[in-house]
Amino acid sequence: MKKSFLLAAAAAAAFTVGLSGCSKKADGKIKIGIIQLVEHTALDANYKGFVDGLAEAGYENGKNISIDYQNAQNEQANCATIAQKFINDQDDLIFAIATPAAQAVANLTKNIPVVVSSVTDPESAKLVKSNAKPGTNVTGTSDLTPCEAQIGLLKKIVPDAKTVGMLYCSNEQNSFFQIAIAKAACDKIGLSYIDATVSNSNELQQVVQSLVGKVDAIYTPTDNMIAAGMATVAQVANQNKIPVISGEAGMVQSGALATYGIDYYELGKQTAKMAVEIIRDGKNPAEMPIQYLENCTLAVNESTRDALGITIPADLK
Structure with missing residues (x-):
């Protein structure tokens, strides 16, 4: 785990978009902030899938990661307040669920890696330069349905x-x-x-x-x-x-x-895999294409x- 941390931090330091990467905290845990726009079945499933996906990859809350989950109750002002809290806390990665939540985070930080989900089109939402090659500190999964x-x-x-x-x-x-x-x-x-x-x-x-x-x-x-x-x-x-x-x-x-x-739980798990590639393998969100679920x-x-x-x-x- 320590070796993976050092590799991730070293890779993050070289990011052209200036990502902060995952630094070793005093308690040894990676800090992940999760902001969910509002409570409803799809977004709740998206959140659960993400947490379960992290656990399947060996990242469990309270053990080697520390999750700070916040719900904005469908208020844009709350989104901005929560995003600022994560930045002030120097979180290593932020997971934003739904477009307004993702936009609030992306507007406030260009350094912390951000993975998003339940965002229909990150490109038109101006979260990334293109869905094929984000070019920013943001990547993640789209919930575009047929x-x-x-x-x-x-x-x-x-x-x-x-x-x-x-x-x-x-x-x-x-x-x-x-x-x-x-x-x-x-x-x-x-x-x-x-x-x-x-x-x-x-x-x-x-x-x-x-x-x-x-x-x-x-x-x-x-x-x-x-x-x-x-x-x-x-x-x-x-x-x-x-x-x-x-x-x-x-x-x-x-x-x-x-x-x-689409299955929002599976979408959350797919997003977790992308988060793991960032925090464990040092991948650059700017070079990670937006992903989609194929099956409906x-x-x-x-x-x-x-x-x-x-x-x-x-x-x-």
Whole structure:
């Protein structure tokens, strides 16, 4: 372990982007700060997968690493405060879960290695120079889901749908990226769409209610605000017989009808492997391409399906 530490520190010192690397602390533990934007199923699974992935690689909290986990409760000001705390504490590595959390960290440090996850497109979020070659102190994994396939799923499940409500938060860059893909997919198959944006969780019920009578289905991407409030979305939509196709399986668990989604726990484990390459092997985040999960799976909420009286096509099972 000591040898690996010295190698990592030596490699970090040579980083062209000026990374601080992993220095040996008095208690012998690597300090890892974890900032999570908000609590919901997907991000919680992402965090757990990361911690478990570290443990599988031999890095256990309280033994050879010290994890400082902080939740920003979906407040941007909290993100900045937490990021500054990690910097002041001279953490060796920061793991940022979700785009706003990652942006807060990246804006405040160019020296500490940062791995991110649950970020749809790090390049458009200006976290990296390019997803193929980051060129900064930031790398990690993308949670980009097959938005086009999700729109195709919507059309298969609701074949008579003519208009789709695009439900997302107007403050989340990752949502704009996904919605653009979803709209292009709708254009290809002749579906009309209506934007339904919220800027805070208090608007969710009213905005979903405003779609009643206007849309045949609702599509929502891997949007953190919508995910955290999916129970509210589902309550209004399901009562009014409007199927909701979501960006990830956690939202289906909370009442959406269905999705083709990625496994956020596995995404966290994949991110942990990248973190280990930095803290153990001295790899430079600037030269580590953003990684993606290849496999997506179908998730259906059977209670929602029954409540809506929808039959899932046999070829989707």
